[in-house]
Amino acid sequence: MKKLIGAALICAMTASLISGCTPSDVGTVEPSETAKWMSGRPQDDFYYYANRDKLDNAEFEYGSVYAADAFDDSLIVERLENIVKDVAAGSGYEKGSEEYIIQTAYNTFISYDFDSEPVPEDLQNVIDEVMNAKTADELIMTDAKLYRDFGISGFFTLSASEDVYISGRRILTFYPFVSMCDVSFDSLADGNSALSGLVSDTRVYMQTLGYDVDTSSEYGKKLANLVLSVYGASGSKTAQDSYDVTDTIILSGDELNSIFTNVDIQEYFKAIGFDPNFCDRFGCYNKDQLICMNSLMVEDKLDALKALEIHKIYSSYMRFIAPSYDSLAGYVYDSYKPIEELAVNEIISNLKNETDPLYVERYYSKETDDALRSMCDDIREGYRALISDATWLTEPTRKGLIEKLDNIVYVTGTDLKRHDTSKYAGIGGNFYEFYMGYTRVGIADNIASLSQPVDRYGVEMKMQTVNACYSATQNNITITVAIAGDSFFDVNGDYYTNLGNLGATIAHEMGHAFDSNCIVFDQNGVYNPEWIADEDMDALLERNEKAVRYFEDNFTVFGIYHVDGELTLGENFADLSGMECIVTLAHSNEDLEKIFKSYAASYCRMSVDVVIIGQLSSDVHSPEVIRVNAILSTTGCFYDVYDVQEGDGMYIPPENRISRWH
Incomplete structure (x- = not known):
C-alpha cells in the first residue's frame, strides 16, 4: 500500500500570450427549436447530422460527465503506459538519458516506503530555517532558497518570461496573485468562509512543529489576514x-527598488541565481499587489509570513512529510493499486519531459511532418488570398498583415530535441533524492533562461497532448504529435477530410494572429497597438460588435441560456476565420462536403447539463454545437452545397450574417 498525494514535479513557469484550443474542449447543447434541429437534415442541424450515430448511441460511463468524444484520449494514456513499461524493463541506457531517468524513477518509486520514511533531512532543515528566522530579511533569503532548491515561490509569483516589448528577450515577471494557499480570490468575493479551511490546515501544520492548539490557530488567523490583505x-x-x-507594466530596476523598500529585492534575485545583468527590467501585472507584499515584509507580520512558507512547503511536499505525523493522514490518500501501476502513473503524470521525446520518436514520422507542413503552407496561402481581397483594409495594414503571415513559423514534433544527458547523469539515491535532483535541474534551467534568447522553434507544449496553439509573442503555431494523427489527421487519408479536421484547427490558430487580441502584436511578436492603422482597428472593432450580437441573438443553450458573445469573441472569430480560409482551398462541392462533415465530426462530444451551463460563464469557447452550426450558418458556400433555404434550422438572413474577412 502506498500513501500518495497528487504532487507534480516543480518546474518554474514560462509564459507567453498563447491562444490554444483542442477540438474537444467543450460540451454539446440543445438549440431552441429542438424538433427542427433534431430532424437529422443537414439544413436544420448540421452538427447532429454529421454526428448522429455517435450521439444517438452515446452512453455515459459511471462518474463521467462526457460521452461520444471525437477522440478517445485513453489511447494516449495507453501509449504512454506502454512506453514507460518498455523502458522500465529495458537495460543499457546512457546515464542521464530520458530512458535512464524513467527507469530510475520507476525503480526508486517502487522501493520507496511512503508509509514510514522520515521527513527528508534537507526538507526538515529548510522548515526549521523558516521557523527560526528572526527578521523579514532573513525570511526572504530563505524564500529565495525555497525558490532555487525546492521550486516553491512563496512571496511572489515570479518567473522568467518573454518581454512583450522587446522581441526575443526574456524578462523577470511578477505574475498576479489570483489565489494564495489554495484560496481563490474569486471565492473571497462572496465572503471569508473560504478562509476557514486555510486556518484549519495551518493549525494542523503548526502543531506538527510542536506548537499548541491556540498558538497554531493564531498562526492560521494571521495567515488568513495576510491573504485578505493581498x-x-x-x-x-x-x-x-x-x-x-x-x-x-514595465518597471526599471530603480522603480522596482522604490516599491520594495522593506527588503533588498536585488539581493533576493541574486540569492535565487538570476543573472544580475538581466535584472534591470521587470514586468508585472498588478503593481498594487507588489506594494502590498512589500508592506507585509516587516517584523510584526513575521508569523504570517512564516505560516505562508510552511503552508507552501507542506502543500508541495506533503507525501514526504505526512508519514511522520498521524495528524496529516487525512492529507494523503491510500492507494491499493499494484505498486508497479502507481510507478507508471507517477512517471506519466510528472515526467512528461522525459516521455515526450519517446512519444514523438514512436508515433511521429517525417512523412507525417512533411504532409502536415504542406497543409499548413496551403492554409497560409488561403489567408494570403483573404487578406489580399479584404477591401476594408488600408494598404499599409494589408501589407503589415501579409508580412506577419509570412513570418509565422510552425513548431511540430520534429522540433522537440532530447535533453543534455550530462545535466541528469548524477541523479540517483532513493526516490525523494531522485525527485529533488530532477526537480532542481528544471528549476536551474528556468533561472538560466532569463539570460537566454527566446527560441521561436522551442517546444513549449507537450507533444503528447491533443492540442494546438498560437503564440502572439513568438508568432508561431505549435501543433502537437497527439493531434497530428489518429482521429484528426491521416497522412494517407483524403486531403479535404484532413483539412476540415486538423486543418480547421490550424487555420483557427493562424486566425488568432489577426484577432483583436493578437493583432496588436507585430510580425516580430512585439506588442505595439499602433502598428495597425486606427481606421482598420475601428473596422475590426465594428465587426467584433456585430459578431457579439450574432452569437448572442441567434444561439442559445437549451433554448434558455445565451452564449456570452464578448467572452467567446476571440475563439468564435478564430473559428470563423479558419473556416473562411479552408473553404477557399476547395475546388468542388464534394470537397466542401468533406470539409464540413469532418469539421463537425472533430467537435463531437456529449456533456451533462451542469457542465454545459457552467461553461457558459467561464469558457472562452462556445459549446461545440454552436462552434459548428453558428460558423456554417454564416458561411456562404455552405448554403450553396446544401441548398439551405429560409425556414431551415441553419438559415440566417443574409443581413444578419457575419464575416471576418469578406
Missing part, C-alpha cells in the same frame, strides 16, 4: 482570465 490590493481582477497583455 486580495484587497488586487482590485476587481481576481481571476487569471481577468488579466491580459494590456495589463503588463
Whole structure:
C-alpha cells in the first residue's frame, strides 16, 4: 500500500500570450427549436447530422460527465503506459538519458516506503530555517532558497518570461496573485468562509512543529489576514482570465527598488541565481499587489509570513512529510493499486519531459511532418488570398498583415530535441533524492533562461497532448504529435477530410494572429497597438460588435441560456476565420462536403447539463454545437452545397450574417 498525494514535479513557469484550443474542449447543447434541429437534415442541424450515430448511441460511463468524444484520449494514456513499461524493463541506457531517468524513477518509486520514511533531512532543515528566522530579511533569503532548491515561490509569483516589448528577450515577471494557499480570490468575493479551511490546515501544520492548539490557530488567523490583505490590493481582477497583455507594466530596476523598500529585492534575485545583468527590467501585472507584499515584509507580520512558507512547503511536499505525523493522514490518500501501476502513473503524470521525446520518436514520422507542413503552407496561402481581397483594409495594414503571415513559423514534433544527458547523469539515491535532483535541474534551467534568447522553434507544449496553439509573442503555431494523427489527421487519408479536421484547427490558430487580441502584436511578436492603422482597428472593432450580437441573438443553450458573445469573441472569430480560409482551398462541392462533415465530426462530444451551463460563464469557447452550426450558418458556400433555404434550422438572413474577412 502506498500513501500518495497528487504532487507534480516543480518546474518554474514560462509564459507567453498563447491562444490554444483542442477540438474537444467543450460540451454539446440543445438549440431552441429542438424538433427542427433534431430532424437529422443537414439544413436544420448540421452538427447532429454529421454526428448522429455517435450521439444517438452515446452512453455515459459511471462518474463521467462526457460521452461520444471525437477522440478517445485513453489511447494516449495507453501509449504512454506502454512506453514507460518498455523502458522500465529495458537495460543499457546512457546515464542521464530520458530512458535512464524513467527507469530510475520507476525503480526508486517502487522501493520507496511512503508509509514510514522520515521527513527528508534537507526538507526538515529548510522548515526549521523558516521557523527560526528572526527578521523579514532573513525570511526572504530563505524564500529565495525555497525558490532555487525546492521550486516553491512563496512571496511572489515570479518567473522568467518573454518581454512583450522587446522581441526575443526574456524578462523577470511578477505574475498576479489570483489565489494564495489554495484560496481563490474569486471565492473571497462572496465572503471569508473560504478562509476557514486555510486556518484549519495551518493549525494542523503548526502543531506538527510542536506548537499548541491556540498558538497554531493564531498562526492560521494571521495567515488568513495576510491573504485578505493581498486580495484587497488586487482590485476587481481576481481571476487569471481577468488579466491580459494590456495589463503588463514595465518597471526599471530603480522603480522596482522604490516599491520594495522593506527588503533588498536585488539581493533576493541574486540569492535565487538570476543573472544580475538581466535584472534591470521587470514586468508585472498588478503593481498594487507588489506594494502590498512589500508592506507585509516587516517584523510584526513575521508569523504570517512564516505560516505562508510552511503552508507552501507542506502543500508541495506533503507525501514526504505526512508519514511522520498521524495528524496529516487525512492529507494523503491510500492507494491499493499494484505498486508497479502507481510507478507508471507517477512517471506519466510528472515526467512528461522525459516521455515526450519517446512519444514523438514512436508515433511521429517525417512523412507525417512533411504532409502536415504542406497543409499548413496551403492554409497560409488561403489567408494570403483573404487578406489580399479584404477591401476594408488600408494598404499599409494589408501589407503589415501579409508580412506577419509570412513570418509565422510552425513548431511540430520534429522540433522537440532530447535533453543534455550530462545535466541528469548524477541523479540517483532513493526516490525523494531522485525527485529533488530532477526537480532542481528544471528549476536551474528556468533561472538560466532569463539570460537566454527566446527560441521561436522551442517546444513549449507537450507533444503528447491533443492540442494546438498560437503564440502572439513568438508568432508561431505549435501543433502537437497527439493531434497530428489518429482521429484528426491521416497522412494517407483524403486531403479535404484532413483539412476540415486538423486543418480547421490550424487555420483557427493562424486566425488568432489577426484577432483583436493578437493583432496588436507585430510580425516580430512585439506588442505595439499602433502598428495597425486606427481606421482598420475601428473596422475590426465594428465587426467584433456585430459578431457579439450574432452569437448572442441567434444561439442559445437549451433554448434558455445565451452564449456570452464578448467572452467567446476571440475563439468564435478564430473559428470563423479558419473556416473562411479552408473553404477557399476547395475546388468542388464534394470537397466542401468533406470539409464540413469532418469539421463537425472533430467537435463531437456529449456533456451533462451542469457542465454545459457552467461553461457558459467561464469558457472562452462556445459549446461545440454552436462552434459548428453558428460558423456554417454564416458561411456562404455552405448554403450553396446544401441548398439551405429560409425556414431551415441553419438559415440566417443574409443581413444578419457575419464575416471576418469578406
